[in-house]
Amino acid sequence: MMPRSLPADPLMLQEARQTPDAIARQLSENAQAADALAAVLRERRPPYAVTIARGSSDHACTVLKYALETELSLPVASLGxxxxxxxxTRLDLRGALVIAVSQSGASPDVVENVRMARESGALTVALVNVEDSELAHSAEFVLPLRCGEERAVAATKSYLASLTAFLPVIAALGPDDRLRAALDGLPDALRRTLELEDAANALAARYRFAQNLLILARGLHYGVAQEAALKLKETSGIHAEAYSAAEFSHGPKRLLAEGLPLLGFASDDAAWPATEAAYADLREGGADLRTLGPAAGSTLRTPGTGHGLTDTVPSALAFYLFAAHLALGRGLDPDAPPLLSKVTKTR
Structure with missing residues (x-):
């Protein structure tokens, strides 16, 4: 059997490159809906928030959890x-803010939980790309991702748009204008991130023969690390796992004795000094560690945006460039991962 030829320019890369325009469109077209939702949240003041999602969308919810907790002091839990x-079980979610995230809006278990939450008296919000989906119809409020069609099995622009869709609401409710200013400049920062594709390809070459990879991060970037580990499994068949840089020394560090390489996300926020110290300790112990993110000295340094929350988006985009080129370098088509399909419907 002849080996399958690889695409010269896979959909995963094409769609990742569409992200700057998608985010600009989202910020513009969702402005009125975001302001309306912020006004309702000022009036109803939920005591806590709950997220509902699967896969990449759930990783976006990890970032959203940090966003709501650090900016609005609103506790957030992930609903199973x-x-x-x-x-x-019908949970008592009276008064809660319930946020469901889904690219397709078609997963029955996410839809059913949003319906249950709304019936119990929660304020329900859907972040969804397919605006005429069951999930969009089930929620009280909808913030569309505005990505257009996404055909690659491995989500890229829809994950990135999930990171940003709720941020204008947080910016409207938050204590200062830094996040709003960062959102205004984000599409340009993402365009500059695309200029790093050759550098991302060069970094990927270092991991061409890796069978296992540990992904480290802390704080706002932890949800990006979770997404990175998933993408490496999907597109390259690498057994990758994400760990908090704080938790890694509590047992998982033992894996370094087996020679496993590390990739660390390097933020430029309040978590960075502690994370940098952890990385320095790992390197002193002989760990093979490269870094990606806006912090000075990163192996692949991404553009800063002026706010830690928006910094996660260029970091994730740069990682997608890395992951797609890593798959190609391993002789794999990132658009055709075995056993996977674009939409997974769980119950």
Whole structure:
């Protein structure tokens, strides 16, 4: 059997490169809806928030959790969809802010949980790319991702748009204008990130023969590390796992004795001094560690945006460039991962 030829320019890369325009469109077209939702949240003041999502969308929710907690002091929990759909429990979510994230809006368990939450008296919000989906119809408020069609199995622009869709609401409710200013400049920062594709390809070459890879981060970038580990599994078949840089020394560090390489996200925010110290300790112990992010000295340094929350978006985009080129360098088509399809419907 002849080996399958690789695409010269895979959909994963094409769609990742569409991100700056998608985010600019989202920020412009969602402005009125974001302001309306912020006004409702000022009036109703939820005591806590809950997120509902699967896969890449759930990783976006990890970043959203940090956003709501650090900017608005609003505690956030991740809801296990199976508690309702498989165990039949109807949670008491009265007064809560419930945010569901889904590219397709078609997963039955996410839809059913949003319906349950809304019936119980929660304020429900859907971040969804398919605006005429069941999820969009089930939620009280919708913030569309505005990505256009995404055909690659490995989500890129939809994940990145999920990171940003709720940020204008947070900016409207937050204590200062830094986040709003950072959002205004984000599309340009993403365009500058695309100029790093050759550098991302060069970094990927270092991991061409890796079978395992540990991804480290802390704070706002932790949800990006989770997404990075998933993408490496999907597109390159690498057994990658994400760890908090704070938790890594509590047992997982043992894996370094087996020679496993590391990739660390390097933020430029309040988490960086502690993270940098952890990375320095790992390097002193002989760890093979490269870094990606806006912090000075990063192996692949991404453009800063003026705010830690928006910094996560160029970091994730640069990683997608890295991941797609890593797959190609391993002789794999990132658009055709075995056993996977674009939409997964769980119950």
């Amino acid at each position: 969809p199976s508690v309702h759909t498989l165990y039949g």
